[in-house]
Amino acid sequence: MAKLKISDLAKIRDRVHEQINLREDGAQVKITVHMGTCGIASGARDVLNAAMDELDKSGRTDIIITTSGCAGLCSQEPMITVERLNEEPIKYVFVDNAKMRQIFNRHAVEGEVQTQWALAKGSEQ
């Protein structure tokens, strides 16, 4: 490792911050992949990998991807929930690799709900 200059300090900060930022609050978008047994059996892992891949490509540090258990509608898995800050959470059903990529870029990033695959607004109370 060469000796750092002042400008290198900022470069390291930006690069590493991207990796550890999810330890802080301040996420703008949260994508939850429902990974109950039913979800995993119907391909949720592939969906999750697609989401992680898109996240990497986007370089966004304010989007977090997390998993949760079965959302209750086992027959329509894989399901995901996309929550943008201050907006209603949207649940999508029958998600696959390609749909996940489109939802990520159109909805999570640009804010346009992909109604053709959406199941419902809001969360169960």
Place this chain on the structure above:
Amino acid sequence: MKRFRQHLLICGGTGCHAAGSADVRTALQNEIKKQGLADEVAVVETGCNGFCAMGPVAVVYPGGTFYVSLTIDDVPELVQEHFLKGRPVERLMYKEPASKDIIPDMKDIPFFAHQQLIALRNRGLLDAESIDEYIARDGYRALAKALTEMSPQDIVNEVKKSGLRGRGGGGFPTGLKWEFCQRTPGEIKYVLCNADEGDPGAFMDRSILEADPHSVIEGMTIAAKAIGAHHGFVYCRAEYPLAIERLKLAIEKATEYGLLGDNILDTGFSFNLQIYQGAGAFVCGEETALMRSIEGKRGMPRPRPPFPAVKGLYDKPTVLNNVETWANVAPIIIKGGDWYASIGTAGSKGTKVFALTGHVNNIGLVEVPMGTSLRTIIYDIGGGMPKKHRKFKAVQLGGPSGGCVPEQYLDLPCDYEEIIKAGAIMGSGGMIVMDDSTCMVDMARFFMEFVQDESCGKCTPCREGTRRMLQILEKICEGRGEMSDLDLLEELAAMIKDSALCGLGQTGPNPVLSTLRYFRDEYVAHIVDKKCPARTCVNLIEFRVDEALCKKCGQCFKACPVGAISWEKKQPAKIDLTKCIKCKTCIENCKFDAIV
């Protein structure tokens, strides 16, 4: 660059290590691999996050789910449920001791919610062995600013403005100390870090070095620029192997990155840092003794003046601050002295780290703004007394140099001046909570024994005086005390305070004086009634069951290790004194104080 979906931050401080966190971490890594999640979930070992009583502890991000008391057996369930299926495991979460409610989020747990972190800002949040993660959390930005945008005088002014005072105990204004040293002419000057933390029950400095060693390095380098020094030492006791290992690694990394050594950040400024391991003598926490020890001589204090800022290590101008003080410097340079001075009280600015221990539920490290009341620290953050039938009696502040503070001062705002008014000192921040099963005479005896043991022997008042005081206290605890002994204790204490050479002797009698001030009746009970009200001093206990108090529950009978107690259902217990070994197990197990 690899991004992970979830981060599990497991504590690798000494407390959690002792509780088995290293094995749990290995088991976690293996299980995560086995479940095929090695590319998705990162396991990071951090330094102490303060909640030592509950170790091993871990936090999962995003979300901040907080897990406590993890064991290897919990690992498969935790990984499958939380990481594979995304269902946090309630069984392993923190439960509020009083209500037994489960609290999943770290930020909602009262222990954390009442704290404000400056010196401990990075605790539990970063890999203590990664310089990159420190930089990512604004590390070395203060150094860059100090080296390029600020003159030495600017740095001193900012620290003076902040009102930061030495966190090692004395409370001397840090900026002023730097200014004295800056104004002393000299080609060679030194910057030292006192990491010789010796107070029984204090572990804040160890924890900072283990969790965030770069914050200390950065603070020291900024001071080096301010006073014009190019060499520094961290004096750390050899009993802190993990702290030394992490600090050593941090110094290596910082040197590799050009943040230590010659021509730092290409600015032309040079500063070299070395670790000096002390053998663990308490007196070496005293600044002049510490410097002699680094010089290779026997660690003994010398009279001041001249003060170290004029004539310190190798007779050169020297600035010495303790670990916690150094950890406060970088945030002051980034956010400004005014920001720091806006926290705390009129005379004591910023925050203070306390090592909370003793008869309290949440043993651990606590950082709160100056002026926070003892009640908030002990009850809201500490969670109160663990034994329901026991009452709060006193809290010992400042270790062997401090004093005890009784219940009527629980609303005392903790700052340097108020604590002195109550008869104790801030010290380095040791806070030992005692319930009513603690004998205050015995407690004073314990601290006097410590001081007597650690006295270096150079000056007569400390060497001989503390020995005489200890002998008198032992006599009282054994039931051979006389009332005139109390006057003698006070007289000796006053003389030692006036005439001892260094802080060790000057403050050594404090625990005796403060217990005499608040708990004189307990001394009188030992001397006149030949009774120890807290039933600690073995010679003053009869080991007899008071039948009026005995609830006939049989707990003492079950607990007695030598079968000296006889008991039958619905009958009071009886102790056979010919078999009794006076181990006090029965007293500890009786909830009704029926054994007198």
